[in-house]
């Protein structure tokens with residue numbers, strides 16, 4: 001009888017052991033499953049963040065009228081159309097920028113400064129004349145024709161490659177110092193314009209450190225209208241127009 005009881009006890013403990021083992025295994029599986037889930041979850045989160053489309057920082061298109069790129073490689077389209085309007089002292093600009101330029105000059109004057117527009121819209125004929133004059137100057141200095149043309153192009157762009165021909169650019173100088181050279185940047189007028197022009201939608205089109213890209217010498221007097229948002233964004237990112245257009249593409 002004792003033997004039978006003993007066998008039963010052994011059997012019971014054996015069965016219990018098996019039950020405990022099964023429970024343990026199932027728990028381990030659960031833990032593994034949970035940990036796998038946990039591992040996968042954050043991965044999914046990271047993936048979803050990566051796949052979310054990048055938010056555009058600025059809502060401008062390269063086809064916007066105020067972002068037209070005119071340079072040595074981008075001639076003014078033959079069918080380009082715009083309306084001219086006369087502002088102070090007989091200067092003409094694209095009618096869409098009249099308010100901006102008028103306000104900028106008025107505010108500069110309110111700040112006690114004396115800006116003077118020395119060039120605005122130019123007819124294609126004027127651009128040709130200016131360019132030929134510059135070539136002549138270099139030839140007088142002894143440059144051969146081809147070299148004179150290249151040197152001239154750093155100052156006066158070839159006809160149909162100047163922003164002055166579309167009325168979106170103005171050369172503004174200090175009335176007290178009308179010479180177009182680097183000294184111009186030291187005038188109070190230029191300091192003010194460089195600091196504030198973006199608030200009116202203008203950029204200094206040919207900055208000193210972008211000559212390699214613009215292919216135009218530093219011109220601390222040539223301002224180009226691009227709109228307030230674009231001008232401010234470009235200022236923040238320190239983009240010249242060529243770089244900004246690439247950025248938007």
Ligand SMILES: [Zn+2]
Pocket residue numbers: 119164169170171221222223
């Ligand atoms: Zn200019």
